[in-house]
Amino acid sequence: MLDVHLRLFCERLKRVLAGEEGALTLPDSTNLTPLFKNLLTESEIIATTLLGNYESDMARLLFQLVKERFDEYKLSLPFSQLLQAEESDEEDVKRADVLEILNDINDFVHESEEAIDTFFIKIMQQQNGENESESSTKMAFLVGLHSKIIDIRNRIQQLPPGDNGFDISEQSNKIIRLLSEGQPQLDISEFERGREKLFDLLIEGPSGLAVVAILDSNGFDKTAFAADTYNNNHVKFYFDCLAWVRVSVAYDFRMILDDIIKSVMPPSGVSVIIGEDYQLKKTILRDFLAKKKYFIVLDDVCDNIEIWDDLEEVLPDNQNGSRVLILVTDPELLTSLEMENGEEIRLDSVLIEGPLIRLKHEAWQFFILHYGSAPSENYMNEKINLTVFSRTCSVWELPFYLKVCCIYLCVFRPGIEISTAQLCQLWIAEGLIPYNSEETAEFYLKELIHRGFIQVSKRRANGTIKACYVPSFEFISIYLVADKTEFVRMSDMKEEPLANVKRYLILDRLIKFFPPEYSDMYIQSFLNHSSRSDHLALIDCENFCKKFKYLRVLNLGSAVLDQFPPGLENLYFLKYLKLNIPSLKCLPLLLCTLLNLQTLEMPSSYIDQSPEDIWMMQKLTHLNFGSITLPAPPKNYSSSLKNLIFISALNPSSCTPDILGRLPSVRTLRISGDLSYYQSGVSKSLCELHKLECLKLVNESKPSRMVLSEYQFPPSLIQLSLSNTELMEDPMPILENLPRLRVLKLKQNSYLGRKLACVGSGGFPELKVLHLKSMYWLDEWTMGGGTMPKLESLIVNPCAYLRKLPEELWCIKSLRKLDLHWPQTELRQRLRTFEDMEWRQNWRGKQHQPDFQFQFPENCNLLPTVFGEISNAIQIHRNEPR
Incomplete structure (x- = not known):
């Protein structure tokens, strides 16, 4: 795993030689093809053959590096004896040499990637009209790389033979045994009694607001236990509104607040409320719940003591039997509470009693439901740490193609809902998926779900996976590996950014990232997952684009921009771009110079005008806008957007045979706008999309005069959704003849007949x-x-x-x-x-x-x-x- 960068570099060299990296193939005049071939040959020899002899050494090194992270936080590891085997001084020296060579390899990869990127940028700038540089100057960026890789190969060959005595699988099995040894399993009768107690607390408990915390014990799945009660018919009848919200280790009450609002409030008003000020949203939610008997479940809650104060601000107690159920991952969360007799909760006492403990938290009535006899301190040091380390071993055991996709998951907040489509697009943009195949990415996703690293949170009507999330324990395990391999870095970590980290993640506030000290970082991916809608100044955006010219992935998330960022057109390698520019109405011409772009996400932008040059962006696969109008192709241009498979939402004015006929691969299409006015063009042009599988038609005109019988749907259609179409004719006799239709959704105001x-x-x-x-x-x-x-x-x-x-x-x-x-x-x-x-x-x-x-x-x-x-x-x- 410590050689992850070298192995990914090999894959990139293959794409360079195949002409798939950069907008241009290698110019013959530079004679660089042999050099790249030699680099690939030497890199593969090191990655697959030479380092393969030291897999056990690298595994032990990574094992020890992760253990050091536990030591930093003074967390005891009851399995430390696994690492205490006596080793000779010779073995220690050899392992130190291996680590030094691995660090040199990462430096080499970093230098090589930057040199190759600089080389391609020079070629692209030359094509864009800048002064031509001498061929020798271009080649100067790559001089010396071959000799460096030869030197690394020679040093590896001089190392003593590798040690095959360290087996990750064996260590993982030992940890699993330690997890289960001496721990009594929960009896089914105890489970049933616990369910009865919880049910009584919810339905027949105190009239005031009561909070119930559920903790793990061996053989006890608290999430399944809570879900069993949450889905009970009596519970659903008893409460006016319910919500199930994941919290996770990356605590952010702004996101929790939004999730509660989306769950309990009417959908018609949610979109307006979500955009309001944070304090106003809290007031709106509290006022709404003031007249409701509510039941809110907070899953995967770690040591976030501030959650009590945050919840008190938004959850009123109207003495009507409302309940909050908290599934506790880290019992230290409870040390801020008191027993009924006023005694303070200590980590060595919380879990000794059970199954039901009465506590108090100011005005709230509080209960703990737990089965087990171990004190909380033992629980933390043994169960939690053993679980994290066991799952870390599981990451190491994955085959390489799954391993890199797995550790990439830590670029998302733990517990946050992840669009599976977005995840697959990011994997592809990062070069983690062979042949840029979405089918392969979906297969990898299912494999990681099967192995427990990802949980499914939403499925589409047809049963396919729509959204997923990474649980806290899995996230911690994955991040430990990602951090020690310098695969990704978070902005809020205390350590200084590492020189070889290529992916940078924002979890707090994007605006804090812009100081000049970050100017020397070479990063290929920048992702903003902050829940705050920071307003970015144009000068900051322009400086950002100048500093990080090698980006493949740029996701500015919820950060608000007033206009298209100056200088972004110079990010020639960009494959994935997500921006939030609500005021943008015209797609800038300079955007069309990003010929490597595959995914363009601007869901808050409603584009009335796009330049003709958008037809030059041959690598586009996904367009996601609030609305976008595509221009007619230039008359002297016969090519098409042959790779485009997803468009949302296309303006009906763009639904002409000339435009849709140039989109031969589109499988998913959402059309939104005045379907009545453009009835003729839309109805007769859809049949041009021979591979169309999913179609959504959303009418936005009043009154509607949409006539469904005039539509010519392609026989490939699998899913159809109609909204606000106000049909007067019965749609069933028309739609029942579609031979492959599996999902039909007739949504609001789609049909007005009886x-x-x-x-x-x-x-x-x-x-x-x-x-x-x-x-x-x-x-x-x-x-x-x-x-x-x-x-x-x-x-x-x-x-x-x-x-x-x-x-x-x-x-x-x-x-x-x-x-x-x-x-x-x-x-x-x-x-x-x-x-x-x-x-x-x-x-x-x-x-x-x-x-x-x-x-x-x-x-x-x-x-x-x-x-x-x-x-x-x-x-x-x-x-x-x-």
Whole structure:
């Protein structure tokens, strides 16, 4: 793992020789191709052959470097004896020599990368009209690299033979045994009693606001335990609003506040509230919850004592039985509390009693639910540290292609929701994915999920993974490796930035990064994950672009810019760019000089005008804007954006055969704007997209005159979503003929009629998911026999006027989920008898029971009766754990 930079450098040299690195291939006039080939040959010999003999030595070195981090914080490691094996002085000297050579290799890679980057920049500047430099001057940037790599190779060959006595897998197994030795497993009866106690606390506990903390013990998964209660039907009926929020080791209450707001408040107002001032948001949330009985779960809470004061500011106590459930990762968090008798909580006493301990925190009633007999101090020094170190070993054991993708995860905050699409794009931009293949990136993602380094937080309607997150323990383990290999550096770490760190991460405030002392850093990736919307001055942006001219990845996150940053057009290597420029209306011409750009993210920008030169950006794969208008291709230009696969959101004015016909690879397309005015162009041009799989149509005009029957959808379409289209004609007879359609979402104001009729026999042959949302006046729905034979999930929200569901639905054996919101009395009466239906009998005895869900209005008088009569298999749909 300590040779990670060299191995990635080898992959980059291969791309250079294949003409995939930089906008230009190597000029023949420079005679540099043989030099690059020699560099690649020598680098591969060192990386795959010579250093391969010292894998055990490098593993032990990394093991010891990570252990030193624990020593810095004076954390005892009960497995330290694993590293205490006696070694000869000769072994110590050899290992020191290996470490010195590895440091020299990293210096060599750093120098080589900078020289190659400088070389390509000179070529690109020459093409852009700058003064031509002499060929000898260009080659001067690369002189001496070959001799240096030869010298490193000779030094490695002079080392004594490697030591194969250190096995990471063996050490990992020993740590796992230490984790389980002498620790009693939680009995299932204890689990059930604990669930009853927690349930009683939530439903029948004190009338005032009560906080319950759940801690780990061996054999006890606190998250699964809490989720079991959170998803209980009685709990969902009892509380007016629920929220499940991850906190994690990187505590940021601004993000926690936003997540609570998104979970408990109506979606229609969330987008406005999120953009408000931090203090105002706290006031808005408190006022909203003042009239609610709420239940909030905070998962993965570490030693963030300030959380108590932060929560008191936004969570009112109205003596109505509201509850907060906190899943504690680090028990030191509880040392700020007191026992009921006033005794202070100590790390050596918190966990001795159980399962239920009463505490107090000022005006709040506080409880701890825990099973175990070990004092908290032991818990921290043994369970937590052993777990972290065990997972660190798991990182080392990964094959290299997964290892680099895994340690890259630490560029995100622990616990933060990560878009899987964004993650895959970043992996590709960083050169971690062979052949820039998104399919390969998705495979790596699934592998890391399978191995437990990533948790899934959201899935799309079709079941694919939409978002994920890295739990705190996994993040700490991953970051320990990333830090010691100089793979990434965080801005808020105390150490000075390291010379060879190529990736820099902002977690606090971006504005603090701009002092001149950072000017000598050679970085290839800069990512701002601060939750603060800092306003950046143009002079700072211009200086930033001058200092860091070798960037491949630039994500300025939520930082607000007034205009396109001056000098950004000189970042020739840029592959991934994300900016927040709400006022930008015209895409600057200079942006089109970034010919290596693959992903362009400006979701807050609504572009009315784009330059023709955008058609020169042949490597673009993803365009993500609030809205973007593409120009017609120049008349003398016959090429296309052949690699573009994702566009959101395209203005309907750009939906012409000439434009869409130049986008042969687009698979996902969102069109947003006046669909009525551009009806003719949009409806007849979509068929030009022969690979289109996902289409979203959002109308933004009033009144709408969209006519769906005029649309010519490509047969490749798999997912279709309509919003605000205000259709007057029944869309089902038109859409049921799409041969590959699997997901259909008819969202708010998509159809204004009262009747839906799926009349064709065998219509919707592949449909698996059907969402009917905000079709307020729908009162009749009919289906023909054999329609939707593969339907798995049906959501109708609301169904206030729908008198009955089609009887043909009960014949669909694949149906697993039926989610009805606010059904009227007549439909409720029909649903009460569903257990007596013949189709229900067909399910008995099967392993996977269908998941039927209903939701009723809060003021419904029939609620207790209906709940008592409907089967326990029916679930009330609210906010699920995220």
